[in-house]
Amino acid sequence: MDQLKTINYKLKTLFIVGPTASGKSALAIEVAKSINGEIICADSRTVYTGLDVSTAKPTATDRAEVPHWGLDLVKPDQSYSAADFKEYAQSCIADIQKRGKIPIIVGGTGLYIDGLFYDFKFGPAKDTAQRKKLEELSIEQLLAIISDKKLETPENSKNKRYLIRAIEQGGVNKQKNAPIKDALIIGLAPDRKILTKRIADRAYKMLEDGALKEAEWLFNTYGQEAPAASSPFFKSYKPYFFEAKSIEECTGQDIIKNRQLAKRQLTWFKRNSNTKWFEDTKDAHNFVISQF
RNA sequence: GGCGCUUUGGCCGAGCAGUUAGGCAGAGGUCUGCAAAACCUCGUAGAUGGGUGCAACUCCCAUAGGUGCCU
Numbered sequence: 001m002d003q004l005k006t007i008n009y010k011l012k013t014l015f016i017v018g019p020t021a022s023g024k025s026a027l028a029i030e031v032a033k034s035i036n037g038e039i040i041c042a043d044s045r046t047v048y049t050g051l052d053v054s055t056a057k058p059t060a061t062d063r064a065e066v067p068h069w070g071l072d073l074v075k076p077d078q079s080y081s082a083a084d085f086k087e088y089a090q091s092c093i094a095d096i097q098k099r100g101k102i103p104i105i106v107g108g109t110g111l112y113i114d115g116l117f118y119d120f121k122f123g124p125a126k127d128t129a130q131r132k133k134l135e136e137l138s139i140e141q142l143l144a145i146i147s148d149k150k151l152e153t154p155e156n157s158k159n160k161r162y163l164i165r166a167i168e169q170g171g172v173n174k175q176k177n178a179p180i181k182d183a184l185i186i187g188l189a190p191d192r193k194i195l196t197k198r199i200a201d202r203a204y205k206m207l208e209d210g211a212l213k214e215a216e217w218l219f220n221t222y223g224q225e226a227p228a229a230s231s232p233f234f235k236s237y238k239p240y241f242f243e244a245k246s247i248e249e250c251t252g253q254d255i256i257k258n259r260q261l262a263k264r265q266l267t268w269f270k271r272n273s274n275t276k277w278f279e280d281t282k283d284a285h286n287f288v289i290s291q292f
Numbered sequence: 293g294g295c296g297c298u299u300u301g302g303c304c305g306a307g308c309a310g311u312u313a314g315g316c317a318g319a320g321g322u323c324u325g326c327a328a329a330a331c332c333u334c335g336u337a338g339a340u341g342g343g344u345g346c347a348a349c350u351c352c353c354a355u356a357g358g359u360g361c362c363u
Binding site (some may be wrong): 064131175 | 316317321322323324329
């Protein structure tokens with residue numbers, strides 16, 4: 001207990017992680033009000049402008065209650081990377097702390113979270129032209145280049161993206177840094193059955209709230225290949241617009257895709273042994289309050 | 293009632309008398325500038341009962357379900 005106390009007054013940052021539809025955002029708002037915090041969204045989808053309900057972006061009401069950062073940073077046709085996010089979020093964190101408040105980093109994008117939590121040193125930025133060329137090569141050809149250049153082969157050697165990245169940065173970036181100091185990281189993971197239901201409920205709610213209009217706008221304005229269009233929602237409803245599939249069918253797909261996403265997110269987040277997990281929002285809230 | 297077709301793993305769906313596709317869903321996993329992405333691993337099923345074969349999911353017969361046309 002004594003030790004807990006010494007840690008307590010030093011905590012300066014809070015991370016909240018978890019799968020989609022776990023209730024992270026709502027928890028974050030409650031917590032922020034309790035510990036005088038501001039929220040930084042670590043979410044690779046809500047950085048895009050114009051896509052609000054389809055990305056489950058915090059609402060205007062949410063934002064009026066607690067300041068939110070990390071939203072509406074780029075247009076749907078612009079690419080945004082974990083390194084971009086890290087740089088942005090770090091300046092937010094510094095600013096929030098300078099004002100005497102607690103930054104609360106909330107998100108489901110594991111790489112964005114880890115980049116910050118472990119202070120990743122990202123390699124060089126992508127070279128768009130070179131990447132385009134490399135993308136046309138086969139796995140075998142990419143592996144040949146890697147072996148020619150005597151670079152380390154990525155563990156995931158059947159994944160073109162990792163192969164290309166290895167060539168780009170001349171090897172595999174594996175330097176492990178210690179977690180950042182004075183941070184608490186908690187995870188919210190509702191029971192799988194409950195989560196499945198929440199995912200489905202949210203899928204229908206999005207439709208009611210006009211998510212399809214956003215999809216139509218996105219496809220018409222930026223095309224199907226825009227970076228923002230790579231999320232489950234847009235992938236699932238593409239057949240509705242371009243192949244005359246029924247909405248019901250697409251919604252079924254959307255729910256499945258989000259369930260699969262939730263699973264991957266859980267797999268990712270479980271690796272961080274520093275994370276204190278909660279099934280219930282209230283428990284998580286109480287714990288956080290006891291720590292700050 | 294008559295004639296014909298069909299029946300494959302949770303779902304879809306091939307080939308083949310003997311080395312037993314594939315896809316989807318599901319489970320597990322990877323992850324350091326595309327990450328709500330991309331990728332990896334995991335499934336011996338053949339409606340039921342007989343029969344013919346050294347050998348049948350593959351051929352034959354019967355039964356049951358489905359389906360089509362006819363009366």
